[in-house]
Amino acid sequence: MVEWECLLVGGSFEELVEAGEPRIVAGQGNDGCVVxxxxxxxxxxxxxxxxxWLHDVSASWPRLRAEDGEVIDTEIADAIVSDLAALVSSARRQNQSAYCWVA
Incomplete structure (x- = not known):
């Protein structure tokens, strides 16, 4: 999420941490899951x-991850970013928030 925010909005990891983002709402137990x-x-x-713009971000994300040795297929990255944008748009239309679960 931090990488997506930096790619979409700009800023740095340090700036996001100073702003209290991303905000943890659940987890941090021994199982390693966090929301x-x-x-x-x-x-x-x-x-x-x-x-x-989403396509540009989804093309940039795999290049960013490759710097750390992680390989993300660009088609999969495009699907993830597009689906996330659709989910967030749907939540916003319903006056709801969206969350990211990480295991």
Missing amino acids: FAISPRLSTALGDAGHS
Whole structure:
């Protein structure tokens, strides 16, 4: 989520941490599972982004992860980012928040 926010909105990891993002809403137990609230800034960016901008972000994300040796297929990245944007847009229309569960 931090990477997506940096790619969509700008800023750095350090700035997000100083702002208290991402906010943990559940977890941090021994099982390693954590639930983060998607920040209002990221929610707005995802909800307002057009298809072209989302495609650019989904192309940038695998390159960013590759710097740490992680391989993410660009088609899978595109599907993840597009689906997340659709989920966030749906939640916003219902005056709801969106969350990210990490195991």
